[in-house]
Amino acid sequence: MKVLVIGSGGREHTLVWKLNQSPQVDKIFTAPGNAGTAQLSENVDIEDNDVEELVEFATEEEVDLTFVGPEAPLVAGIVDRFREEGLKVFGPNKEAAKLEGSKVFSKNLMAKYDIPTAKYDAFIEVDNAITYIKEVGAPIVVKAEGLAAGKGVIIAETEEEAIEAVETIMLDKKFGQAGERVVIEEYLDGEEATVLAFTDGETIVPMLSSQDHKQAYDNDEGPNTGGMGAYAPAPVVTDKVLQKAYDEILVPTIEALQQEGIKYKGILYAGLMIEDNEPKVLEYNVRFGDPEAQPVLSLLETDLVEIAEAVIAEDLASVEVEWSDKTAVCVIMASGGYPIDYETGKEITGIKETEADGTTVFQAGTEVKNDKLVTAGGRVLGVTALGDDYQETINKAYQGIEKIEFEDAEYRTDIGQKALNHK
Known part of the structure; x- marks a missing residue:
């Protein structure tokens, strides 16, 4: 085919x-x-x-x-x-994709159907948003309402930062039309993780959990990015947490959409905050995450075509989705200065040497110019290793990175550390 x-x-x-x-x-x-x-x-x-x-x-x-x-x-x-x-x-x-395309739609859906999430309000007027911030205080989370390539979420430690975030989104139009409205949410404590699921609108099959690393720098510091690395499975998503996520989030979300006259078929991505084994929804996405797809799909053992065709035919219940019992770690190598200001056109070497050792290098912002592989974006490579435990897998990923070179390459050195902390 x-x-x-x-x-x-x-x-x-x-x-x-x-x-x-x-x-x-x-x-x-x-x-x-x-x-x-x-x-x-x-x-x-x-x-x-x-x-x-x-x-x-x-x-x-x-x-x-x-x-x-x-x-x-x-x-x-x-x-x-x-x-x-x-x-x-x-x-x-299109109707189902509003779950990611409109944060107001998704938050209203969760509120209407009692799906656990942060308290929130939405605003189209800057002054009203600022008044709300002053009423509820900080820390607080400010989100552009529409699509912003994973960068439209600002965690404000102070009221001043929150007000600045609102002005940046709504007045300076940093994210274009995505910032015509803002959603302002309570700040949730805990540890983030992702649970993706295949669904045909009736059957829901969760994938292995994963954990993305959004901030640009080690120790979750610096500006938000599209994701600087991920690993799977995520130990914070215990069997108990996964069952709660299934019972209280995934199933109710699909059922809520059905109640609204929407059949959801494809990938449902639930970004979760987990505290004391209680998951709450931070965000929905309507596709594989990037970089979560790299470790999760590396561990998928069932034919992806078979799964996709079953989803389309609304026959997912007939497919047994199987996973490797290994762990997977993906570390993103980015252009220097990403996500704010960076240059492209830098020659990349060492991928063959890394892959010769059994580590897979998924390319993102790359192109071939004058017969040379060069950088062509902010996130350039996803160096992805598999291993029997987290330490082994982390070591393999970073050993792979040591063989790869391009000018001003940047990467976090702590991808997977939270998994080790759980051990």
Whole structure:
């Protein structure tokens, strides 16, 4: 069969890598892809938000199955357009994708159906938001209402920082239209983790838990990024916590959407804050996380095509989804200065040497220029290792990083440390 993967990041390279392992797949296209996907698939020069061009391409090439990687085309309704043309596509439709596309929609849904989350309010007027901040105090969390590439959340330690965040989002338009409204939430204590699940709108199959590292620098300091690394499974998500997340969050979310007349099919991502074994929802996403996809998919043993086709056919209950009992760690190598100001075009060396030792390097912001692999974005590589325990896996990932070089490369040195703390 022919498969199309839409997107250009590390998540998409991971999807292509995993799909390449399926005996059902004969040919993979990636639109637009990167230098890593080009080694395993045919890159197509169509941007991931060019819905009509993508529909036309999939029709002409008689693509059998399409995976949508990023959130923006899902929120824009790409799944609806593919379905209109009779094309098989994996991901939620436009109505369901509002769960990520609108924080107000998702928070209102959680409030209406008693799904555990932080207290909140939403504002379209700057003055009203500032008044609310002064009433409730800090620490407090300020979020741009729409899509902001994972960077639209500001944790403010003081009222002054919170007010500055509101002004940055709503007046300075740092995140464009995504900041026309803000959601202001109570600050939750605890440890963050992610639980992803496959769902066909009825059956829900949780994946292995994972833990992302959003802040740019060690010890969770510095500005928010798209994610500087992740590992799976996350020890903070004990069997008890996972069962609670399933019973109190995943199932009620799908049922709540059904009550609202929305059938949700695809990946449901629940970003959780966990304190005293009690999970609360920080955010929903409607696709694989990036970089969570790298360690989670590295541990998936069931054919991803089989799962996707069962989801689309609303027959997920018939598939037994199996996982490796190993641990996986992904460390992101980023361009110097990311996420604020960085240069691209730096030559990358050492990937072959790292992969020769059994560590996988998923490419994100890369391209080939003058026959050389160079940086082409903020997050450049996801160095991903598997091992029998967390310490072994962490060591392998960082040993891999030592072999890779590009000018001004930056990475956190503490990815996976929280897993060791639990031990």
